[in-house]
Amino acid sequence: MTRILRLRLAAFSVACLVPFAFATVPALAAGGYGGGSDTGSGSTPVCKKGSVYDRKTQKCVKQSGANLSDDDLADYAYALAKAERYQEALEVLDTVKDQNSPEVLNYRGYATRKLGRLDEGIGYYLKSVAADPQYTQVREYLGEAYVLKGEIGLAKAQLQAIAGLCGTSCEEYRDLDSAINAAPKI
Template sequence: MMKHILLALAVIAAAPAAAILPAHAVDNIESTDAPDLTSVRAKIAAKDYSGALTELRGFANESPQADVYNLMGYTLRKTGDYRTSLTYYTKALELQPDHRAAREYLGELYVETGDMPHARAQLAELTRLCPAGCEERDDLQRAITAAN
């Protein structure tokens, strides 16, 4: 656990604030062999979705991880490829059902495609996962409220 905390602090210290996705974008790393997604996150922040996807596909081929699939879904959603994005969010949640960022981003995909019942279902899951509140739940709530 301490290794993960030190790694996270090193990543935050090394990356400029503008180049970092929200902290919850990759918040559920479970294994010690998790890939370093710093470069991917910088590419996404710079809207270099093609570069990010190339790098993410390499990670996905090496060892499937919920964080990698979540960022693949996020990146594909930002390019407008909602169908493939849905596939990757689903894969992330199959590997880690309590992945809050994947639930938020999946809910945002549903908001963007007008599927409000499914967006609200993701919000309900986030409420279950963090009943005292969390950034992911708040962000999805704002997206749902803005769409109504």
Template structure:
């Protein structure tokens, strides 16, 4: 089955990175380039502030979360997530799961993915991240079930599908 999935990942599909129309990893943000650990770049003041004091909107905060997670700053990503207005938002839970998992809390990450999917079963990113976590644990059959769900929910050709198929085929997961 790994060979079939590897073939699927090598077909010319334009894959999209999570939260972006660009298949590349997230570009560094002012937060990751200018601010010390524990701080975010506030767009209004053009200074680095604790996330709790930032006036950034939630989309800017999610952009920072993604860049912080990619930079391996999971505690900072979680701290920014703590400042999001709607803590029950499925994308907040998805990114919380990702940061927790990458920080070494696999059970916590899986619980957040499950919560995100309970809110929005069509959250393809949560399905992809959950599937990648399952592939990391060697549960390829369960990871493949998430891949099937992604495809059945209209996710063919997306970054969510391609990255999960690649993780199942190679055992290598993404950090964005």
């Protein structure tokens, strides 16, 4: 299973698995300005503040004592961001050793954009694209940020890059195309 597919399966559908152990958070709908590629059949539970989900033990553990991989921390931070717990997502991302991984930069961009710090988010997205130009999810999110800024030409450039990477039927292309088409016409 590819890393991107694993990330999607792990992070896109946030649900409650054990009563009272996890906060119940509905999965967010995909598309438009909402932030894109959110579908998937797997889930990463979102724990109460100060805890993180450990896939090995399949339970929430205290964040301060957790010995989780960068991938696990990044996946969990993304799940928090999709659950609209953006500041907590950034705090988890702060604990990742490799701060320059494309996924960490992308998720940091997503959380900061959702906190209203659009230009800061774009800066993280651009660093992620530089680190991995083939990473279609970051191109989708960067394009959505450009749509929010009213820079439709830059958003369309990201759409074209996505088309070159995965075609026009992949989810990232469809979601960014929808965001561009939903943008107010000037």
